[in-house]
Amino acid sequence: MTPRHDGRPIFMVLADQIADDILQGNYPVDSAVPSTNELAAFYRINPATAGKALGRLVDQGVLARRRGIGTFVAADGPEILREERRKAFNEDFIRPAVAEAQRLGLSLDDMVALIRKDTP
Amino acid sequence: MSSQTLQADHRTGTPWDTGQQGIRIRNLNKSFGKKHVLKDVTVDFAPHRVHGLLGANGVGKTTLMSVILNHTFRSSGEILIDGEDPRENAKVLERTCFIHEDQKFHDDDTPASLLRILPTFYPNWDAQLAERLASRFQLPMGTRAVKLSRGQRSALVIVIALSSRAPYTFMDEPYLGLDPGHRALFYEEFARAMAEHPRTVILSTHLIDEVSDLLENVVMLEDGRVTVDADIDHARDSAFVLRGLEPVVRELAGGRRILREHRLGNILSVTVDGTATDGDHRRAHEANVSVEPVTLQELVAARGMRGADNADRGL
Numbered sequence: 325m326t327p328r329h330d331g332r333p334i335f336m337v338l339a340d341q342i343a344d345d346i347l348q349g350n351y352p353v354d355s356a357v358p359s360t361n362e363l364a365a366f367y368r369i370n371p372a373t374a375g376k377a378l379g380r381l382v383d384q385g386v387l388a389r390r391r392g393i394g395t396f397v398a399a400d401g402p403e404i405l406r407e408e409r410r411k412a413f414n415e416d417f418i419r420p421a422v423a424e425a426q427r428l429g430l431s432l433d434d435m436v437a438l439i440r441k442d443t444p
Numbered sequence: 445m446s447s448q449t450l451q452a453d454h455r456t457g458t459p460w461d462t463g464q465q466g467i468r469i470r471n472l473n474k475s476f477g478k479k480h481v482l483k484d485v486t487v488d489f490a491p492h493r494v495h496g497l498l499g500a501n502g503v504g505k506t507t508l509m510s511v512i513l514n515h516t517f518r519s520s521g522e523i524l525i526d527g528e529d530p531r532e533n534a535k536v537l538e539r540t541c542f543i544h545e546d547q548k549f550h551d552d553d554t555p556a557s558l559l560r561i562l563p564t565f566y567p568n569w570d571a572q573l574a575e576r577l578a579s580r581f582q583l584p585m586g587t588r589a590v591k592l593s594r595g596q597r598s599a600l601v602i603v604i605a606l607s608s609r610a611p612y613t614f615m616d617e618p619y620l621g622l623d624p625g626h627r628a629l630f631y632e633e634f635a636r637a638m639a640e641h642p643r644t645v646i647l648s649t650h651l652i653d654e655v656s657d658l659l660e661n662v663v664m665l666e667d668g669r670v671t672v673d674a675d676i677d678h679a680r681d682s683a684f685v686l687r688g689l690e691p692v693v694r695e696l697a698g699g700r701r702i703l704r705e706h707r708l709g710n711i712l713s714v715t716v717d718g719t720a721t722d723g724d725h726r727r728a729h730e731a732n733v734s735v736e737p738v739t740l741q742e743l744v745a746a747r748g749m750r751g752a753d754n755a756d757r758g759l
Contacts, residue, residue: 333677334657360639361636361639361640364635364636364638364639365632365633365635365636365639366632367635367657368628368631368632368634368635368657368658369635369657369658370494370635370638370657370658370659370660371635371638371639371642372493372660373657373660374639
């Protein structure tokens, strides 16, 4: 159940996981995300860590707290996440793919062909 | 304390916990005869946090806990809980709970009788929680404690520790006897208990990777001394692993202290004491050496084994 680490602080891993769920529509706009306590018990992590993960998404404007009720997906939450991930796309996906292509001797044309094949 | 008061507390927070100042330890020493177990220990356990007290066997973890609680007399030094000396101080000690797997019970104690009598000793006792936990851990309520299996004894002391809701809860290797399923249950209930009623917990364990997501602070003991006292993420940064061809790895490690090394064919993997710099990352990348973070478990093993090596050499 515990989110994977890959050396990053656990609160960032958890924030990404919640972000994934928002992008996949598992938490639609205006719906409540789990509380700090629910996240802590579910993932068996320190409540402070769970709170930090939610706090990060609140700071980004992805989530909004409603006092005494809970934390909800903000209207432009999904768009903020998409914009952030577009910015990181090169670093996160293109560069590692290019590095691996070089190790394997794949040319740019080979890569483009592979991308075309997998693009519906 | 009536159950109504407890329920009110459940909604409004934890009035008993407010004003917790944590535990302050200065220059603490403890010797057993000629054996100097705690050496000038200076450390603070901040309130409302979960502290992992980590280290190899025999470094003094249990001694530190029992000296803080005055179950064992200190040789010298200062200990303050909420600003008060715990020695002969009932007011302070009733804010504490100390459990370990080898807890001694009387011959006729049963889980049922203990859960009836313990609220007398713990002012914050949560009877509803105790009942729920006892049922989730499937504690045989009528069986004499001395007849319980190791796993059941672990479960019993865990039920006691979480239900006590003591502002200062000490757990010394509380769950070695539990199977993986019941350990997962413990982690879940522990996280929930901390979320609903924050308290200061000092937990020692060897199952470090399993529990590390529950810890906020790490205090590592090596040979009776505190060598790491840090936020968990900083503690993980206090060492790193270099992996690659031996000569290059050795060169990159430079003059720094190597905590541990492993060899697999031509590949050498070393755990280096210290934080990897940007320069380390750059040079490692150029030399085809990978820089990897350590898990907390690896860190404790690396430091712990070093301590054991020193002990073997009589240092």
